[in-house]
Structure formats: C-alpha cells, structure tokens
Amino acid sequence: MTTTERVAPNDRILDEIVQVLDGTNIIVHDFSGRISRWTGGCEQLYGWSRNEAIGQVFHELLRTEFPIPVAEIRSWIQRFGSWEGELLHRHKNHQAVHVASRWVVPNPSQASELVIVQTSNDISDLKLAQGVLATREAHLSSILDTIPEAMVVIDERGTVTSFSAAAEKLFGYTAHQVRGQNVKMLMPNPDREAHDQYLSRYLHTGERRIIGYGRVVNGLKKDGTVFPMELAIGEAIAEGERIFTGFIRDLTSRHKMEEELRQAQKMEAVGQLTGGIAHDFNNLLTVISGNLEMLESRIRDENLRILLQEAQDAANDGAKLTGQLLAFGRRQPLNPKLADIGRLVTNFSDLLRRALGETIELRTVVVGAANDALVDASQLQNALLNLAINARDAMPRGGQLSIEIARSQIDVDYARLYPEVRTGDFVLVSVTDTGKGMSAEVRQRAFEPFFTTKGPGSGTGLGLSMVYGFVRQSGGHVQIYSELGKGTSVRLFLPAAKNQMPAVSLELADSARSDLPRGHETILVVEDDPRVRRIAVARLQEAGYTVLEASNGLDALALIGGHPEIRLLFTDVVMPGGLSGDELARKVRATRPEIKVLFTSGYAEPSIAGRELAETGSWLKKPYTAKDLAIRLRELLD
Structure with a gap:
C-alpha cells in the first residue's frame, strides 16, 4: 500500500468531522502547530477566516499564552494521546479570548503522520x-x-x-x-x-x-x-x-469614662452638700463653744468645771471635723503662697517620721530644682500627714513610705482619660507605701466622706476626703494607684507656679507630635487598663512603630513566642493575672535576651511594690507624655 493510499482515508475522516462540526471551535494542526483545518466556529471566535488561518502556526496567529511550555504539552500528547488545559488566545482585534482546550491525536499508532485535533470552549465570560x-x-x-x-x-x-x-x-x-x-x-x-x-x-x-x-x-x-x-x-x-x-x-472604655464622670459628679455634689452642712454646723459650734467659755468664768464647782471642759473639748473636736468637711467641700479659705514643694516636704519629714513610728522607713526623693507651686503650705502638710497616717495603718508590720516630688506635664492624651483633668505643668507629689493595697471597690470610694475600711474608733473617714478637696481647690487633681497586696500610691498634682502651660488644643498637640523622634521597629505593649493601652498604642503608631498589644503577662508571652520581629517590650509593672511586669521581663530575657524592656508604673518607683527591676530595666512614670515615650524608646533602641 502506498503512502497516499494510507493517508487519504484519515484526511477524509478529518474533513468529514470538520464539515459536520463546522459550527464548533475545532483546529487541526500538526506537531509544529501548522494549521490544516479551521472551522466556521473558529472564524466566529477568533475573527480570522479559514483562508487566512490555514497554513499559519496557530500559536503565532493567536499569540497563545500556555500554562506550561508548548514542548511539554507535545511530549505529553506523544505519551498519552491527549491533553487538557486553559489557554489564553488573542482575537484578530487583539481582544483576549480565554478557552478550555482539549488536544487529541486521532491515530497515535501512525507516529510519522501525527496530527492534533484541538477543540476549544470559550470561557471568557466565566473568567470575567x-x-x-x-x-x-x-x-x-x-x-x-x-x-x-x-x-x-x-x-x-x-x-x-x-x-x-x-x-x-x-x-x-x-x-x-x-x-x-x-x-x-x-x-x-x-x-x-x-x-x-x-x-x-x-x-x-x-x-x-x-x-x-x-x-x-x-x-x-x-x-x-x-x-x-x-x-x-x-x-x-x-x-x-x-x-x-x-x-x-x-464599650469597656466608654463605660469606665462614664463611671469616672459619674464619680466626679457625685464627689462634686457630695462636696457641695457637706460643705454647706459643715458651714452651718460650724456656726452652731461657735455658739456652743462661746457659751461654754462664758459659763466657765462663772462656775466655781470643780466637778462642774470638769464636765464643762469635756463639753468644750468635744466642741473643739467637732470644729476640727467641720474643718475637714469644709476642706473637702472646697469651702475652707486657703492662704496660697509661692513655695518650693521639695524643700517644704523635706523640712516636714521629721514630723512625718515621728507619726509613722520606727517600723516604717520614710524615703523622700526630690527630682530637679524647679518645684515651685502656689499652695497653702499648712494645708499641704496636713494632707501629707493624713496620707502618712493612712499608709502607717496599711502597714501594721512595718514597711516603706516613699514621697517623691517632681515636675510633671499632663498632655492631651492623658487628660482625655479623666473628665476633670486639664493639661499643663504640675508639681507632682507621690506618696507611695508598701502596704496591703486597695481593692477596685475600695479605690472607687476612697475619697468619699466618712468612708473607711478601718474598725470603729480608728478613724473618721475624712482624711482622704480632705486631701481631695484641698488639691481640687488648689487647681490640681488627685489620683490613686493601688492593687491588693501591692501597696498604694496617692499622687497630688499641684499646678506649677512657673512655666505654666495653657490648655493645649488637639491641633497643636498633633503638630508637636510630628517633631518627635520616630521609629519603625515592632513594639509589644502590655497594659491591663484598656484606655491607657489604647493611648500608648496610638502614640507608638503615630511615631511609625508596628505595635502588638496584650492586656496581661500571659498573653504577652504567647505573642513573644510567635513574633520574632519584636524589638522592645513596653510593659506596666503592676498587672493582674498572676504575672507582673518585672516577672514578664525576666521570662522574656531568658528566651529572647536581645529584646529591650521599658517599664511604666503609676507608683512613685517600680520597686516600691516589693519587687526589683532587672539592672538593664528602664522605666517611665505615669503619666508620661508622647515626647517622654518617644525619647526613651530611641535611647533604648538606638
């Protein structure tokens, strides 16, 4: 049999297939891609007529994009007889045509005469x-x-x-x-x-x-x-x-702020009420005491004079109580004068030591020399004495009381957290003990008049109320940091007499931040108070840092293990959950010694709660400004 006689039947079969299925998309080509048959369906799909297409190499004509090299497709067909896949062709007008293509060799036994029948289904709409x-x-x-x-x-x-x-x-x-x-x-x-x-x-x-x-x-x-x-x-x-x-x-932060506002409003209302009552009661005591004095000169019986003296002493005690109530209600007249708070507290230390007793160590720290404030010195000393006595009662077995005086600046971020706080320069007096601390419920009510956790006869419950009223009347504010078993820090913010800073607008604050040192490192922020954590995270992100955050030490350890890119740990010292900030730092240094650590604390010093920070630890005292944070970070990271 001659070659012509052998091939002709196959050609006739292909011709018949193409003729019968002319409306479909069929291309017949050899292994080099040379087109021998081209249906009417292909003319409609690609825009090329049969005469234009036959004799052309199909993948050149259609500018085909293959998912794998075409040589690999041909090799696959020679081995298995067929191939399926998606191709991208180009229409005559250059428009993309996506097809699902199937290539079949009709007579693979005749290897010398192999041709490929290529069928294509237009899937352009599907791709779109x-x-x-x-x-x-x-x-x-x-x-x-x-x-x-x-x-x-x-x-x-x-x-x-x-x-x-x-x-x-x-x-x-x-x-x-x-x-x-x-x-x-x-x-x-x-x-x-x-x-x-x-x-x-x-x-x-x-x-x-x-x-x-x-x-x-x-x-x-x-x-x-x-x-x-x-x-x-x-x-x-x-x-x-x-x-x-x-x-x-x-709504956690919002509810906290609303509770802070309600508490402030309640304190304001109670202050006005107690101040008014104390003022009227003082008038009554004046009458009682005056009449007792007049009777004293007329009575000769010593037994009656003893009774008269007891009544006079009781009236004097009542006057002291009303004085404290007036101080809380901000009705007591102050005599403010320019005073160096550091020197005033230092000179008052001997009296405080006698009040504290031998089992309590008093430590006074004065930071800087510009600690002048316009304040009633006697009332400030009275406030410190009240705080010292409260601290002594919280440390029945002895301990340490630390009083630190330093300048402090309250910026917009911190002021946002507390409804009554204003921005500006302050002299901060921190009174911190190592006593038993307060629960959240006690801390919430600490400034209320007559509220006390002491037993009957151990106090009136007016000490902290008087401190609150005095500081508020002086134009400052008071804040308590305390955790059960970890001591208490009462912080008095007194308006500084020099370099007072007016209220700062948000626009000015944002402008000032743009000049702060910036960075790009990844920092892990660990803080249990969601409001304080939110402010810290926002400050760091504005300064260019990548920030991860955790609300307690255990969550922070989990993040440390999964994020090798962390360069610095910024953590509060006192946190709930069984793992304090310094304990967290020790665990982190044990596994990741390259991570820098920056502590923050509301206490006068982090070690006051009975723990010592690692030697390489650095810390910021709350409240800190965005500038303080930015500078300290660069000191540690650079």
Missing part, C-alpha cells in the same frame, strides 16, 4: 466573572482587615462565615477558630442559651429584637472575660439565604 468575584473578595477582605469596628457575618443557622481582624483582636479568637462555629460561642449566658431560639423565632415569625435596631449587650472573650458592647445587625438575602452582619463596638 471570576475576576469580578476575586476583586469583590479582595475588597471584602480589605474591609474585614481594616474596618475599625469588629464585624461578624453569620448565616441563618447562626454559623459564622466571616470574622474581621478587629473582631479577632476584640474577642481573642482567630478567624480560623471561629468560622464554621455557631456565633453563640461569643455570648455569655443567658444570651448564649436563648440565641438559637431567638433566631428560629425570627425566621418563622419575623419578630425582631436586635436586627435593624442595635442595642447594648454583653460579649464573651476567649479568656472568659465578659464585656459590654454595642451591637448593630443588618440583614440581607444572598442566593435565597439570609445572612446577618453584626457590627460591634467595645
């Missing part, structure tokens, strides 16, 4: 739809990663389908841990038990309780913490199924 979908998914992903409020998406069964980066940060779970789980895992009881029933009732009856309205509810974090949150839920229908999108705002 996939591109649009990918764009939308990327857009949604960017929203989930950047939206400041936590966002959680669930289906009508309550299953979580999306969990934003802010939600991860808020609840403590990763998106991988939450997706596919029921959303009630983020709720405490009784909401957790009622959620499925509520969702089912809504789907059947349309009765709404939260959807479309928004309300304040409680959330449950991974560590078991229950916190208040504002929840707003929207509803949509996608492919016949309802989806619910919840936007969540953490």
Whole structure:
C-alpha cells in the first residue's frame, strides 16, 4: 500500500468531522502547530477566516499564552494521546479570548503522520466573572482587615462565615477558630442559651429584637472575660439565604469614662452638700463653744468645771471635723503662697517620721530644682500627714513610705482619660507605701466622706476626703494607684507656679507630635487598663512603630513566642493575672535576651511594690507624655 493510499482515508475522516462540526471551535494542526483545518466556529471566535488561518502556526496567529511550555504539552500528547488545559488566545482585534482546550491525536499508532485535533470552549465570560468575584473578595477582605469596628457575618443557622481582624483582636479568637462555629460561642449566658431560639423565632415569625435596631449587650472573650458592647445587625438575602452582619463596638472604655464622670459628679455634689452642712454646723459650734467659755468664768464647782471642759473639748473636736468637711467641700479659705514643694516636704519629714513610728522607713526623693507651686503650705502638710497616717495603718508590720516630688506635664492624651483633668505643668507629689493595697471597690470610694475600711474608733473617714478637696481647690487633681497586696500610691498634682502651660488644643498637640523622634521597629505593649493601652498604642503608631498589644503577662508571652520581629517590650509593672511586669521581663530575657524592656508604673518607683527591676530595666512614670515615650524608646533602641 502506498503512502497516499494510507493517508487519504484519515484526511477524509478529518474533513468529514470538520464539515459536520463546522459550527464548533475545532483546529487541526500538526506537531509544529501548522494549521490544516479551521472551522466556521473558529472564524466566529477568533475573527480570522479559514483562508487566512490555514497554513499559519496557530500559536503565532493567536499569540497563545500556555500554562506550561508548548514542548511539554507535545511530549505529553506523544505519551498519552491527549491533553487538557486553559489557554489564553488573542482575537484578530487583539481582544483576549480565554478557552478550555482539549488536544487529541486521532491515530497515535501512525507516529510519522501525527496530527492534533484541538477543540476549544470559550470561557471568557466565566473568567470575567471570576475576576469580578476575586476583586469583590479582595475588597471584602480589605474591609474585614481594616474596618475599625469588629464585624461578624453569620448565616441563618447562626454559623459564622466571616470574622474581621478587629473582631479577632476584640474577642481573642482567630478567624480560623471561629468560622464554621455557631456565633453563640461569643455570648455569655443567658444570651448564649436563648440565641438559637431567638433566631428560629425570627425566621418563622419575623419578630425582631436586635436586627435593624442595635442595642447594648454583653460579649464573651476567649479568656472568659465578659464585656459590654454595642451591637448593630443588618440583614440581607444572598442566593435565597439570609445572612446577618453584626457590627460591634467595645464599650469597656466608654463605660469606665462614664463611671469616672459619674464619680466626679457625685464627689462634686457630695462636696457641695457637706460643705454647706459643715458651714452651718460650724456656726452652731461657735455658739456652743462661746457659751461654754462664758459659763466657765462663772462656775466655781470643780466637778462642774470638769464636765464643762469635756463639753468644750468635744466642741473643739467637732470644729476640727467641720474643718475637714469644709476642706473637702472646697469651702475652707486657703492662704496660697509661692513655695518650693521639695524643700517644704523635706523640712516636714521629721514630723512625718515621728507619726509613722520606727517600723516604717520614710524615703523622700526630690527630682530637679524647679518645684515651685502656689499652695497653702499648712494645708499641704496636713494632707501629707493624713496620707502618712493612712499608709502607717496599711502597714501594721512595718514597711516603706516613699514621697517623691517632681515636675510633671499632663498632655492631651492623658487628660482625655479623666473628665476633670486639664493639661499643663504640675508639681507632682507621690506618696507611695508598701502596704496591703486597695481593692477596685475600695479605690472607687476612697475619697468619699466618712468612708473607711478601718474598725470603729480608728478613724473618721475624712482624711482622704480632705486631701481631695484641698488639691481640687488648689487647681490640681488627685489620683490613686493601688492593687491588693501591692501597696498604694496617692499622687497630688499641684499646678506649677512657673512655666505654666495653657490648655493645649488637639491641633497643636498633633503638630508637636510630628517633631518627635520616630521609629519603625515592632513594639509589644502590655497594659491591663484598656484606655491607657489604647493611648500608648496610638502614640507608638503615630511615631511609625508596628505595635502588638496584650492586656496581661500571659498573653504577652504567647505573642513573644510567635513574633520574632519584636524589638522592645513596653510593659506596666503592676498587672493582674498572676504575672507582673518585672516577672514578664525576666521570662522574656531568658528566651529572647536581645529584646529591650521599658517599664511604666503609676507608683512613685517600680520597686516600691516589693519587687526589683532587672539592672538593664528602664522605666517611665505615669503619666508620661508622647515626647517622654518617644525619647526613651530611641535611647533604648538606638
């Protein structure tokens, strides 16, 4: 049989196939890509006529983009007889044409005469739809990663389908841990038990309780913490199924600030009430004491004179109490004069030592020389004496009392945390003991008149109230740092007499920050107070740093293990959760000695709580300014 006689039947078969399937997209070409047959479907798909296409190399004509080298495709066909894949062609007008292509060798036994039949299905619309979908998914992903409020998406069964980066940060779970789980895992009881029933009732009856309205509810974090949150839920229908999108705002800081404001308003109201009562009562005592004095000159009976003297002593004690109430109510007239607070406290130290007794060590530290303030010296000494006596009672077995005087500047960030605080330069007097400390409940009520934790006959409960009233009347403010078992630090901010700084606007504060030293390193911030932590994180991010954050030492250790890029640990010294700042620093240095450590503390000095910082430790005393923080960071990192 001749070659012509052998090939002709195959050619006729291919011709018949192309003729019958002319409306489809079929190209017949040899292994070099030379086109021998070109259907009408290809003319419609690619824009080239049959006469223009035949004889051309198809991948040159169509400027084909292969997923793998074409030589590998040919090799595969020689071995297995067919190949499938996606190709990108170009239309005659240069438009992209995506196809799902299948290449088949019709008679692989005749190796010398191999041709390839290539069929193609246009998937350009599918590719376009996939591109649009990918764009939308990327857009949604960017929203989930950047939206400041936590966002959680669930289906009508309550299953979580999306969990934003802010939600991860808020609840403590990763998106991988939450997706596919029921959303009630983020709720405490009784909401957790009622959620499925509520969702089912809504789907059947349309009765709404939260959807479309928004309300304040409680959330449950991974560590078991229950916190208040504002929840707003929207509803949509996608492919016949309802989806619910919840936007969540953490209200912990807001509730704390509202509580601070309520406490300040209550103290103001109580102060006005007690001041008014004390003023009227003082008038009564004046009458009583005056009449007793007049009677004293007329009575000769010694037994009656003893009774008269006891009544006079009681009236004098009553006058002292009303004096303290007037001081709390800011009704007591002050006699402010320019005074060097450091020298005043130093000269007063001997009297304080006698009041404290031999079992308590008194330590006075004066930082700098410019500690002048306009203050009533006798009232300040009286306030320090009250604080010293409270500290002594908190240390029945002895301890250490530290009084530190230094200049302090309160900036806009710190003032935002407390409704009554104003910005400016202050002389800070910190009175810190190593006593038993206060619980959060006691600390909240510490300045209230007549509130005391001492036993009957051990005090009037007016000592701290008098201190509060005196400092507020002097134009300053008072703050207490205390933890059970870790001592107490009472801090008196007295307006500085020199270089007073007027109130700072947000615009001026932002302008000043732009001149601060900047950095690019990764810093881990560990602070249990969410408001203080938020301010620290914002300051660091504005200065160019990458910031990770934790609310306690154990969470910080977990972050340290998973983030080798951390260069510095910025941690509070006294924290709940069983791991203090200095203990955390020791554990970090044991595994990551290259990490720098910067401590911060509300105490007069970090070691006052009974712990010593490592020798390489550096620390900032609260409140610190953005400038203080920026400079100290560069000192450690450079």
